[in-house]
Amino acid sequence: MEKELLYKFFEGKASFEEKEAIRIWLESSSKNEQYLFKEREFFDAMILSGESLTPIKVRLKKSLSKFICEFLKIAAIIICIVGCGSYFYQWKLQQMGQKMNIVTVPAGQRVNLTLSDGTNVWVNACSEIRYPSVFTGEKRNVYLRGEAYFEVSRDVDDKLFIVQTDKFDIEVLGTKFNVEVYDDSDNFCTSLLEGSVKILDKNSPGKDLLLKPNYQVSLVDGCLRSKPITDFDSFRWKEGLICLKNITFRDLMQRLEQCYDVRIIVENQKLVNYTCSGKFRISDGVDRVLSVLQKDVNFLFERGKDDFTIYIR
Numbered sequence: 181m182e183k184e185l186l187y188k189f190f191e192g193k194a195s196f197e198e199k200e201a202i203r204i205w206l207e208s209s210s211k212n213e214q215y216l217f218k219e220r221e222f223f224d225a226m227i228l229s230g231e232s233l234t235p236i237k238v239r240l241k242k243s244l245s246k247f248i249c250e251f252l253k254i255a256a257i258i259i260c261i262v263g264c265g266s267y268f269y270q271w272k273l274q275q276m277g278q279k280m281n282i283v284t285v286p287a288g289q290r291v292n293l294t295l296s297d298g299t300n301v302w303v304n305a306c307s308e309i310r311y312p313s314v315f316t317g318e319k320r321n322v323y324l325r326g327e328a329y330f331e332v333s334r335d336v337d338d339k340l341f342i343v344q345t346d347k348f349d350i351e352v353l354g355t356k357f358n359v360e361v362y363d364d365s366d367n368f369c370t371s372l373l374e375g376s377v378k379i380l381d382k383n384s385p386g387k388d389l390l391l392k393p394n395y396q397v398s399l400v401d402g403c404l405r406s407k408p409i410t411d412f413d414s415f416r417w418k419e420g421l422i423c424l425k426n427i428t429f430r431d432l433m434q435r436l437e438q439c440y441d442v443r444i445i446v447e448n449q450k451l452v453n454y455t456c457s458g459k460f461r462i463s464d465g466v467d468r469v470l471s472v473l474q475k476d477v478n479f480l481f482e483r484g485k486d487d488f489t490i491y492i493r
Contacts, residue, residue, distance in 0.1 A: 186219050284308045285326070287441025288462060290418060295322070298333035299341065302418035305462075306362070306438050315339065327360040329418050332375075347399070349380040357391075358415050362438065371396035371409055379404060413459070422460040422469070429454040429477075433492070440466040446492045448479050466490070 185202070188194050194202070206212050285291050285303050293301045296314045303309050307326020315321075320341045332341045334354030343350040345361045347368045355375020361368050370379060372391045379389040379397055381404070389404050391397055397406040413423035422439065424432060429451040433444040439462055446452075454477050460469045470481050470490070480493045 183219060279313050280310050281313060282308065282310050288439055290420065290462075292418075295320075297335060297341075300331040300333075302329040304328060304417055306441065324359060324361065326362055327358070327417070329356075329358045329415060331356045348382065348404075351378040351380055352376070365434075366399065368399040368404075369396060371415065373409075373412075373415070417462075420462050422462060424459070425457045426455050427457070428452075429456065432456060432473075436466050436469060441488075442466055443489045444492060445489065448493055451477065451479060451492065 185194070185198060188198065283291055283293065283303060285305055285307050287305050289305055291303045293303065293309070293311075295301065295311055297320055299320075301309065301322075304327035307324070307328060309325075309328060310323040312321075318339060320335065320339050321344060322342070323344045325346070328343075330341075330343065330352075332352050332354050335341075338353060341352045341354075343352075343359055345359070345368070346363070347361055348370075350357070350359060350370055352375065355377055356373040357375070357377055358371040358373070359369070370377065370391065372393055372395055374393055376393075377391045379391060381387045381389075389397055389406065391406060394409050395406050396409050397404050399405075411423070411425045413421075413425065416423050422435065424435075427435075430446060433446055436442070437444055456473065456476065458472075460472070470492075473479075474481075481490055482493075483490055
């Protein structure tokens with residue numbers, strides 16, 4: 181078989197008749213197959229080296245130039261595809277970063293979330309949290325109404341994690357803390373269990389408060405005050421427990437209202453100064469909690485006609 185015909189076949193320019201002739205030639209002997217593979221290796225080597233030693237190779241050199249042009253075209257297309265893909269990916273991330281997820285937790289429930297950066301969040305009853313599908317900016321911002329417990333994952337680029345509330349913002353890197361800021365209460369409380377957080381006062385910039393582990397900060401007479409945490413059981417709500425320690429009867433009723441989405445009207449004035457301690461499971465229900473309390477203090481309770489109002493007499 182002539183080399184020119186084989187090279188023409190290798191270039192993809194052989195006619196149907198020429199291809200058929202090569203096929204018949206290959207099938208006639210195993211040596212012909214070995215010869216074709218040998219010439220193919222030589223052909224590929226010439227293309228890679230660009231050498232021109234014979235008139236045949238002159239033609240191959242032209243083919244090489246064409247090959248290089250085609251290769252550059254393909255390379256340009258690949259670069260374009262990669263560039264467009266990267267642009268599309270960044271655009272998609274920005275879109276996802278702008279899309280906010282909203283989780284609203286009903287009374288008597290709690291929700292556990294894992295954010296895109298690995299941060300673990302427990303959201304308490306009657307609370308709402310808003311967070312992006314993907315954190316794409318220079319900071320990791322979430323928005324909270326109600327109560328939530330955060331275990332913030334430290335970002336590789338040290339992007340700050342910001343919990344924004346209507347009252348104050350909490351700025352962290354990596355830490356464990358609890359935030360309580362219900363709409364129907366003037367109270368604001370942040371308790372730090374591990375790491376470090378900074379409380380940012382929106383109304384008085386520059387008056388930020390840096391909190392130490394095992395301390396909590398509360399809003400007292402319009403000012404932030406920090407003190408050591410004396411009762412860590414109060415954070416066990418994420419385990420489904422209501423833990424009480426020297427809490428007034430009225431404050432306890434407010435807690436039960438939040439947990440069970442009921443309205444409790446205290447008509448028995450003898451209970452105003454009563455304080456109590458103990459633990460209850462949220463799943464027990466408000467009637468069960470009140471029944472247990474009756475063993476320590478004398479009162480009666482009954483539900484109203486709407487079944488959402490409880491009278492304490």
